[in-house]
Amino acid sequence: xxxxxxxxxxxxxxxxxxxxxxxxxxxxxxxxxxxxxxxxxxxxxxxxxxxxxxxxxxxxxxxxxxxxxxxxxxxxxxxxxxxxxxxxxxxxxxxxxxxxxxxxxxxxxxxxxxxxxxxxxxxxxxxxxxxxxxxxxxxxxxxxxxxxxxxxxxxxxxxxxxxxxxxxxxxxxxxxxxxxxxxxxxxxxxxxxxxxxxxxxxxxxxxxxxxxxxxxxxxxxxxxxxxxxxxxxxxxxxxxxxxxxxxxxxxxxxxxxxxxxxxxxxxxxxxxxxxxxxxxxxxxxxxxxxxxxxxxxxxxx
Numbered sequence: 001x002x003x004x005x006x007x008x009x010x011x012x013x014x015x016x017x018x019x020x021x022x023x024x025x026x027x028x029x030x031x032x033x034x035x036x037x038x039x040x041x042x043x044x045x046x047x048x049x050x051x052x053x054x055x056x057x058x059x060x061x062x063x064x065x066x067x068x069x070x071x072x073x074x075x076x077x078x079x080x081x082x083x084x085x086x087x088x089x090x091x092x093x094x095x096x097x098x099x100x101x102x103x104x105x106x107x108x109x110x111x112x113x114x115x116x117x118x119x120x121x122x123x124x125x126x127x128x129x130x131x132x133x134x135x136x137x138x139x140x141x142x143x144x145x146x147x148x149x150x151x152x153x154x155x156x157x158x159x160x161x162x163x164x165x166x167x168x169x170x171x172x173x174x175x176x177x178x179x180x181x182x183x184x185x186x187x188x189x190x191x192x193x194x195x196x197x198x199x200x201x202x203x204x205x206x207x208x209x210x211x212x213x214x215x216x217x218x219x220x221x222x223x224x225x226x227x228x229x230x231x232x233x234x235x236x237x238x239x240x241x242x243x244x245x246x247x248x249x250x251x252x253x254x255x256x257x258x259x260x261x262x263x264x265x266x267x268x269x270x271x272x273x274x275x276x277x278x279x280x281x282x283x284x285x286x287x288x289x290x291x292x293x294x295x296x297x298x299x300x301x
Contacts, residue, residue: 002030004197004297006222006259008289009038009045013226013240013262014067021045021291022067023262025222027199029150029297030131032057035075036148036201036222042071043078049292053082058127058134061092062203063145064099073106080112087114091126091136093144094119120146123210132196137213139205141239147203147214152196162190197300203262206239207249215253219298222289223249224262229276247277250284256298258282261289 009024016022022039026049033055035042046052056079061069069092079088092100097119104115118126120136127134132150139145158173166185168176176182176190200214202223215221225247226240235242241249243260250258260273267273270288277286287295 003028004030006220006295006297007049007051008259008261008291008293008295009042009049009051010291011261011263011289012039012067013224013264015265016041017265019291020263020265022071023203024071025201025261026051026055027150027201028055029199032129032131034058034060034134034150036060037062037068037203038071038075039067040070043074045291046075046078049294053078054084056084056088057086059088059090059092060134060148060201061090061096061100062139062147062201063093063141063143064096065143065204068203069099069103072100072103076104076115077107077109079115080109083112087116089116089118089127091118091120091134091148093146094121095144137210138208139202139210140208141204141206145204147205147210148201149214149218150197150199152198154196155194156187156191157194158191166190195301197297199297204239205241206236207241207245211241211249212253215249215255217253218255219301220257220259220295221250221253221255222259222261225260225273225277226262226264228267228272243273243276244280247280247282247286251280251282255282255284257285257287257295259287259289259295 007026010021012020021041023037024042025036027034135149136146172182198218199220200218223246225243227235227242229242229244
């Protein structure tokens with residue numbers, strides 16, 4: 001049975017607090033594990049969340065501020081210590097190559113794992129697998145930053161009433177799915193398009209075209225909401241979003257489940273982020289993230 005869920009490892013921005021670790025998010029997508037923005041302390045948070053190094057297939061870094069990347073050194077060394085048997089691919093802004101290199105080789109260790117580097121230099125497709133396409137879009141932050149988007153290929157949903165009307169039963173149902181037609185009855189006649197699931201990860205950014213492109217039509221959007229709306233000027237100045245801005249992006253994009261995260265240490269009351277998001281008009285499922293939370297990706301439409 002496929003598992004698609006977000007495991008939240010950390011939700012703080014800039015500095016950790018007593019209750020929030022630096023950033024870190026693992027997306028389980030069928031058999032793959034995609035680790036986003038491993039901040040300081042991610043290796044320990046993985047242990048607490050029951051996430052093993054063997055679970056990782058990709059690491060996606062949005063940008064090279066410390067709260068999004070200082071955990072790379074520990075995670076990479078743990079991957080090698082545990083001798084992960086498969087290739088792990090790292091995506092990160094090409095302009096931050098020197099930072100990635102320093103973190104990858106921050107201390108001495110024995111390399112036992114193939115860690116492939118696939119830096120991002122422009123918008124577009126980064127990887128295509130059987131179960132998803134990984135895309136990137138540039139964001140607006142004081143340092144170069146990219147958001148990531150997972151898109152499942154569209155499939156077909158079989159329609160029992162149409163199958164019955166055309167006499168397709170038993171093993172012939174599987175045959176028409178595999179072969180495209182049985183006895184003159186085509187797959188298109190007895191099924192409909194089942195849109196693939198979509199997931200987006202948007203961290204440090206002002207409002208920009210990339211934010212909207214990443215969020216469009218997503219089943220789940222994980223997005224920073226560093227500031228509350230009263231501090232919108234600070235958000236713009238430092239290249240961040242407010243709770244209301246993030247919620248309006250999700251509302252306009254038709255997002256089904258909005259996950260707010262990356263909270264400034266100046267705020268101690270998480271309920272206000274939810275209140276402002278609702279006030280902005282978002283009516284879908286809403287989660288104000290906290291550390292070690294597990295959030296299932298919504299079931300297909």
